[in-house]
Amino acid sequence: MEVQEIIRGGGFASFDGQVLRIDGTCVRPYAVTDTRKLSVEVAEGAEGRLVLLHAAPVEAEIRLALAEGARLSVTEIFTAEAFVSLSVAEAAHSSCSLTMVQLASADLSFSAALDGREAGCDLRGVFLASGKEHCRVFVRIGHNVPDCRSDSLVKGIAGGEAKGEFRGLVYVAPDAQRTDARQQSRNIQLSRTARITTRPQLEIYADDVKCTHGATVGQMDADAIFYMRQRGLSEAQARALQIEGFVGDIVRRCDIEPLREALTEAVAAKLERM
Template identity: 60%
Template sequence: MEALLDTIRRMRAAGGERLAVDAPTAGPFAAFDPAQLRVEVAPGASAQLVVVHTAAGVSSLEVALGEGASLDLAEVFLAEAFAELHVRQSARSACRMTAVELASANASWRISLEGREASSDVGALFLAGAGEHGVMRLRTDHRVADCRSESLVKGVAAADGVGEFHGLVYVAPDAQRTDARQQSRNVVLGDAARIVAEPQLEIYADDVKCSHGATVGRMDDEAILYMRQRGLSEAQARRLQLEGFAGDVVARCGIEPLGEALAEAVAARLAHI
């Protein structure tokens, strides 16, 4: 994980309990183990922020996006942190978040779309090995009309590892023309591993496009056989399939200095899960 940490350390530190961004483009910023942090992105501004948890603790992060603002946010768990995040979005703002749990952790996120044409994209991944328990909770509130949200949460559990995803998309009575999609895809490796996936919809408007789904299964034996017929060992085929499964989330990361290092860290973790 040192290469990943070195990449993040080279970013500009988001010191203190408040980060205010008013420039057209700013970042990437990095926050290590923040107990409390408020991020404010001014109207029309854009920013990139990486939050990394390297020690056990409790973290609270609040994000406010002004009208037309945008934020690329990445949250990386390397230790057993309990983290809460609340993102509040004004009209035409955009937030793209990538989150990866490489250790036992408990993450709770709330996205509030409070202005028309706001959009939220979330990609999240948890990896739970022996004795580990990864939890992700995501609530997306569509408070007004004409907003869009998409979330893809993936999980891998091995040995006696446990993973949980609890998701909710809430659509308020006046939030017409909402477009919301929520998906959870999970793989268990072995009979003792367990993953619970609970995506939900709570809709009070009638002119909407909303969908949700969840799967929990094992690796694709036919795909593994196909790769073995082309010269790969079973171990190599399984590793490549897992890396491809997890890479779909990591590839969503919009923070260029982080993406490659995060992909390498995920691959290394999968090799020892």
């Protein structure tokens, strides 16, 4: 079943408007398909799950605000070209986890402001660009106070004449001591005409921190493909397994089982066309 059918088929909390307020603990996840203008407010100590589906070529501005101790898990899916600005402001002891999948040309600008002690932000994303598609992911994590944590990993695959772009920044404010921040960009180019550019950056103004960043852009692992072919797989099967393994850990982070299965199928279908 397709991603849109899963979301529209029920099992999600209903929401129709521009401001979503989450109080307490929500058992059912919220799904939003009209994301052009959206604000989400998670109350103190509340916990919720949110699905954002960009299935039309729109420009969207989404703001998330987490009060003290709030927890929010977000799954964001692009099945059509969309230009999205997604920002989150986090109070003390709050936690935001974002899983992002781009299955078409798309542009995501994600920013997180960690404004309270012991706030945490986790981002796991993947883009799949084929043909002449262009996928962009810009990430900015602001550690504005001490004792906060962030971890971002964005993977990209480009084939044909497609282009991928990642730009990241971890900002550590003066006196934001004991910051723990990691940022990684890992990418595979499937053809000589595909291009992926990546630029992770650190901007640090405190001295008691643990901050790392890194980036890789490469081709398929020829040794791994040879190893799998020695065990009876065709070259196409070996390549498919390697790519699925590369992106699989991102897709499996979706904590909504029917949606996770639909995403896995959608990713596999896109990879077959690459």
